[in-house]
Amino acid sequence: MKTIKLLTTLALTVILGFTSCQSEENTELGTNPNANSSTSPTATNFERASMNDGSEDDFLDGSACTELLFPLSATINGKNITLLSKLDFSAALNILGEFNDDDDTVAFNFPINVRLSNYTEVVVNSQSELDALKSDCESAEAQGKDAISCIDFKFPITMLTYNINLEQTGSVVIQSEKQLYTFMTDLNSDKLFTVNYPISATLSNGTEIQINSDAELQDSISDCVQFEDEKDEAEKMALEVEAILTNTKFKVESFIDAGVNTASDYVNWSIEFTNDLKLVAKNTVNATLGEIEGTYEVSSETDVFLNINFGSNNTVSALNNDWIVSAYSDTLVTLKSKTDASVTLTFKKL
Structure with a gap:
């Protein structure tokens, strides 16, 4: 009986919260904290924040949208190197950092395997194919559709699902970023969801936070994206200072x-x-x-x-x-x- 009463109360709360929005277009659902559509800001935030992050190897492939998969081999500044895991990144960085006034070159021994932002794994057969993926990544970034890598959610996260009439259809317990990405990209226009807050996350500056609403999620992502932009700007300035010295x-x-x-x-x-x-x-x-x-x-x-x-x-x-x-x-x-x-x-x- 307690369960039935709880579900009844939740349904009434959601319906009452939605009543004032019934005459609005469906695109306004994302502003309702009790019902997010597939095109809502909250859905977009979760989708982008759960994309596969390929930025750790950017010093090799120059693209945050592609994660290099092991094993692979390359010629770095004229030296052949085989990478079997991320542990070998240090050896590659040592070669690249030997001199700070040279033109670094990385030539992969194709074919190589990469994992894309949508978790698809593809075989890349040439530098031109890799350049094409990089171009796609730059386009996604320009359109604000690239991965948000400055926030890491702590799992599990529970999503409550609803139909367009605000009737609860179930709940989904999500255990990983890939599952979260799949949940968001599989949402149809007639499906809505709410987040079972609070949820926890770690920001790229090391801060651990608790998020209690869609609005707090938006604020947290805005803050950490700004922090990442400041880091990128400082990195460019550091290169300029190093060149002067x-x-x-x-x-x-x-x-x-x-x-x-x-x-x-x-x-x-x-x-x-x-x-x-x-x-x-x-x-x-x-x-x-x-x-x-x-x-x-x-x-x-x-x-x-x-x-x-x-x-x-x-x-x-x-x-x-x-x-x-x-x-x-x-x-x-x-x-x-x-x-x-x-x-x-x-x-x-x-």
Whole structure:
């Protein structure tokens, strides 16, 4: 009896909530939190967020819509490599990252197998076929139909199903992203659904969230997509900064710590950023002092970072830091400490 009463109450609630919308077109159903159509924003959000994510291997195939399947082999910057699993990505990245001023090339040994955004697995027989898939991906992205990869749902998720008359027809327990994608793409125009909230998810910034409504789902996706856009922009800026630094000598134009500018301590020193991520500090007045070597790395999140490491107990070790790039041009790179914004360093091109 309790079950019957519960279902009756739910049905009455849904019908009452739908009454004010009965005279509207079917396209308005997506705005009703109790009844989502196959074309509603909620259906679109779930479909895009549950697409197969092929972005992890973008450094090889340049497309987030294709997931490379193993095994496969390729020639990367002239070196042959066989990839048996994702564990081999590090070897490929090491080859690509050996120098930061070269033109990286990846030539697959076709045919290769890939998994598409809709989970279909296809055989790709040539670079032209792979380029065509990449073009399709770019078109989907331009139309807002590509995968949303910044949110990972925690399963199971239960969907309640209804017919067009708002009569409940059942429920579906979904256990995976692929099942969620199939559920959304299989919805017909005469089928409606509601989400049995709350549901949980993890965002790409590591935040775990609880989602209690369709509106909260939309807000969460909007926020994480914005975060991903900021990351993409920072990644582009990092490449620009790295290009400015590479194979170039700089001088310390300004180094302010505790309100004191100590740039004069480095007036006779040049700092060279080599193309293999090495640093060379050289005294331009007294050659007998020799060279001081170090390393650097440009990285990004939503900011651009420059890590400088000259080791300890030498003339330029005070420059060591995890710096945030606050501004840059072809001749100047201005940094601030990641932990203390009052500590700033400016390099000027020689």
